Amino acid sequence: MNSKASNQRNAQPHAGPRGSTGWVRPAEFAPRSDQSRGVPASSPIPELLLRRPFSFQMAIAAGMSPAQLRGARVQRIFRGVYAAAGLELTTKVYLDAALLVMPADAVVSHTSAMTLYGLDAPRRFPRLSFSTNTAAVSRHPTIELHRRRGRLTRYEQAGLPVTGPDRTFVDCACVLSFIELVQLGDWLLHTNATTPEVLSSYAQARHLDGVRRARRALRWVRSGAESPRETLVRLMLVLARMPEPECNLDIRTAAGRFIARGDLPYPAWKVLVEYDGQQHVTDPKQRQRDRERREDLEAEGWRVIIVTARDLREPRSIPWRVFKALRDRGYTGPPPRFNDTWSRWFGHGTPI
Secondary structure, eight states, X not given: OOOHHHHTSOOOOOOSTTTTTTOOOOGGGOOOTTTTTTOOTTSOOOGGGSSSOEEHHHHHHTTOOHHHHTSTTXXXXXXXXXXXXXXXXXXXXXXXXXXXXXXXXXXXXXXXXXXXXXXXXXXXXXXXXXXXXXXXXXXXXXXXXXXXXXXXXXXXXTTEEEOOHHHHHHHHTTTSOHHHHHHHHHHHXXXXXXXXXHHHHHHHHOOOTTHHHHHHHHTTXXXXXXXXXXXXXXXXXXXXXXXXXXSSEEEEOTTOOEEEEESEEETTTXXXXXXXXXXXXHOXXXXXXXXXXXXXXXXXXXXXXXXXXXXXXXXXXXXXXXXXXXXXXXXXXXXXXXXXXXXXXXXXXXXX
16 A cells, blocks of 8 residues: 655645644644744654644644754655654555545545555555545545545544445445455454444445445355455355355364364365465474474364465466365365456466
């Protein structure tokens, strides 16, 4: 999401309830007569302004001078919006800064809201997305302002106003791919941002842009998925006409002793599909734990299929590996089938 260079271009403030810079002056920023005049550019930034973006008016009210705003201790984010030079310009900081030039009712929405809910938006969406009920228009190339007809309900996430998780899911259905949308749905359930019942009820009851795509994606959203890559591998399997695995099931011995929490298990055939991220490769302690865990699983008769990021480069190999493991355990269903839609969503590869 971050696009630091482009986000530092000039922004055109929006006229509206917050004034020319879009800022409502909190009590702690009450004007301090003319004491800010003549403050040297090298003077320290007031403590109140060190940890988040601030507008020109906020700076002057806190005792800063225009010379300080041009000095090395300050970085400009947008026109009339600044931050301390040492503040890391994360996506959240950019969103916080942009809200200072937004209408009073603006909330973070679409893929920017997706980021605040904890799931990184695809890199092809570098713009910051907001929604408003006003007629305001963004002139800044890195800010996208959506004008909404229905009244917006404000939620709070990471300290910023945001659309609710269910509305965010439907909004993102307008721009995300099918796979990305299912990943978002799984993530919202995993983080307890919503529930399957509430998310489904919201999508069925609303008549918003994207709601039809949202309803289709909901058929594949599952409780229990704990990472976007797990969701991706699960969809690779079921959309190749393979049996659907369970999501993150506790695996125990015949005596009831806990062995492992399996990513994508097939209990009927004792086949477990696991996605191993980078930490499983780079962390020696994690590798040791993984080895001991797999030995325990194998001792109980489980066949473990490991999928890594490298395997995703040959996506068709993954359903074939799982099929062969299932077949060896008595599965009598058909082999994987890859149609044009599967290839478009997951890419091409050579079956093994």
